Amino acid sequence: MSQGQGGLRLPVALPKVNRLKHRLDFSAVFRQGIRRQSPHLTLRALQQKPKTAESAKIPPRIGISVSQKVSKLATQRNRIKRQLRAAFRQLLPRLKSDWLLVVVVKPKATECDYQHFLQELEQLLADAEVINGH
16 A cells, blocks of 8 residues: 555555456456557457356456566566556446456556556557447
8 A cells, every 4th residue: 555645545456356367367368358559558358258147247357467578677567567557446437347458568668657558548448448438
């Protein structure tokens, strides 16, 4: 958690239900999902089919990939991941359920700030029709 205004603690991570954690899920998204690209990010998205009627609303799950090609410095890679998680937290209420999402960061992303990531991410999600209303 990080310090917010007035000493309030703000969450750094995505909620557990919204995290893409397993290698098989990442592999499925890369194998079967759609791809949308922007100058600094690549979005991979796969819509899941609910297995039963009870699990009709599966929350969207998100993974972020920042390789060493982006930066040799772990501090820079971690900064990018923190900014992307913050952008996703802001967009989370608008995301459709049943989607697996992986964002792959391109090497040019080291020059971006939070606002730029938020704009690019929102555009990619709209292009992939993952945001409600698109």
